[in-house]
Amino acid sequence: MGSFEAATKRQVSPYNDEHLTLDFTRQAVALDAERIVLTRKEYDLLALLVQHAGEIIPRHALLMQVWGYGADIRTRTLDVHVRRLRKKLGGYADQYIETIFGIGYRFQPFHAPRFYQAQSVNPVIALSA
Amino acid sequence: MGSFEAATKRQVSPYNDEHLTLDFTRQAVALDAERIVLTRKEYDLLALLVQHAGEIIPRHALLMQVWGYGADIRTRTLDVHVRRLRKKLGGYADQYIETIFGIGYRFQPFHAPRFYQAQSVNPVIALSA
DNA sequence: GGGCTTTTTACAAAGTTTTTACAAGTTGGC
DNA sequence: GCCAACTTGTAAAAACTTTGTAAAAAGCCC
Numbered sequence: 390m391g392s393f394e395a396a397t398k399r400q401v402s403p404y405n406d407e408h409l410t411l412d413f414t415r416q417a418v419a420l421d422a423e424r425i426v427l428t429r430k431e432y433d434l435l436a437l438l439v440q441h442a443g444e445i446i447p448r449h450a451l452l453m454q455v456w457g458y459g460a461d462i463r464t465r466t467l468d469v470h471v472r473r474l475r476k477k478l479g480g481y482a483d484q485y486i487e488t489i490f491g492i493g494y495r496f497q498p499f500h501a502p503r504f505y506q507a508q509s510v511n512p513v514i515a516l517s518a
Numbered sequence: 519m520g521s522f523e524a525a526t527k528r529q530v531s532p533y534n535d536e537h538l539t540l541d542f543t544r545q546a547v548a549l550d551a552e553r554i555v556l557t558r559k560e561y562d563l564l565a566l567l568v569q570h571a572g573e574i575i576p577r578h579a580l581l582m583q584v585w586g587y588g589a590d591i592r593t594r595t596l597d598v599h600v601r602r603l604r605k606k607l608g609g610y611a612d613q614y615i616e617t618i619f620g621i622g623y624r625f626q627p628f629h630a631p632r633f634y635q636a637q638s639v640n641p642v643i644a645l646s647a
Numbered sequence: 648g649g650g651c652t653t654t655t656t657a658c659a660a661a662g663t664t665t666t667t668a669c670a671a672g673t674t675g676g677c
Numbered sequence: 678g679c680c681a682a683c684t685t686g687t688a689a690a691a692a693c694t695t696t697g698t699a700a701a702a703a704g705c706c707c
Contacts, residue, residue: 428652466654468696490662491558491695557663595665597685619673620684 404439406499408481411439420479430455431474434467438486438496447493533568535628537610540568549608559584560603563596567615567625576622 404411410419416432418425427435433455438446451467452458471494475482487495533540539548545561547554556564562584567575580596581587600623604611616624 430653464654465656465696469654469698472697488696559664593665594667594685598665598687601686601688617685 404442408499409478409485411436413440420477420481425477427474427477430470431477434470435474435496438494442496442498445489445493445495449493451493533571537628538607538614540565549606549610554606556603556606559599560606563599564603564625567623571625571627574618574622574624578622580622 401413403413408421410422411417413436416436418427418432418435434451437451437454448467449460452462452464453460456466458464471486471488475486478485481499484499485496487497489495530542532542537550540546542565545565547556547561547564563580566580566583577596578589581591581593582589585593585595587593600615600617604615607614610628613628614625616626618624
């Protein structure tokens with residue numbers, strides 16, 4: 390049931406997928422073995438998203454964790470940072486950082502498109518009809 | 519997690535039948551193992567119906583619960599949402615979301631057709647007339 | 648001050664919800 | 678059975694909300 394207490398329990402073992410690497414102890418990020426330079430806020434934002442890979446993180450949670458903003462602050466700085474982060478993530482950006490409309494964002498580990506999976510994963514159907 | 523489960527206290531254990539899955543904690547819906555994307559209102563509406571599977575829910579109750587509308591508001595937004603929901607539920611739509619004329623709607627868990635019924639296509643109608 | 652990062656501003660674009668207007672379906676009285 | 682009144686279905690437009698983007702302004706730190 391993790392809340393986003395990133396500050397206390399930061400993951401230490403590095404994140405790593407086909408294209409992206411995050412070394413949390415060194416705060417270093419690499420894309421396709423090429424190191425990319427992030428500013429502090431960009432890194433914090435990415436780290437938080439990556440540490441909750443697969444989970445939707447609501448805007449207010451991001452603003453809370455990364456900026457310390459309380460609930461009712463109106464700002465577009467999160468969007469701007471997401472945009473710059475995406476820019477630096479190059480062509481994979483939209484695969485990595487997903488916008489969940491009306492809620493927030495979600496980081497998804499890189500996953501090459503699968504061609505075969507379209508079939509039915511649902512053997513039960515065979516029994517009907 | 520936990521930051522944004524639907525406004526009212528809701529069932530937490532997932533719904534699941536032959537074709538449809540609802541994960542109430544993640545607000546995620548899948549049809550035949552394929553994830554389907556619903557807008558918030560669509561999800562709220564479906565969730566409410568599913569949580570009362572088998573029960574008729576009157577229009578005014580749906581408008582109350584999902585929209586917060588009071589008794590005397592005239593709107594067709596419920597119908598429009600039902601329509602879009604049905605569209606996203608594909609071929610099973612009419613089996614799942616039933617219209618109760620003059621009252622409201624009812625969600626029915628999927629029930630595969632049985633073999634012996636298939637013979638005479640429409641026994642019930644045969645009895646009338 | 649100069650270079651960098653962060654935030655704001657102001658608008659554009661995209662997404663969602665509601666309304667509108669009418670078609671189609673249902674029901675009950677005749 | 679047929680009609681009138683009413684309910685629901687549907688498509689498209691309008692209204693509204695959220696997110697994306699570029700550029701300027703404001704902070705920082707040496």
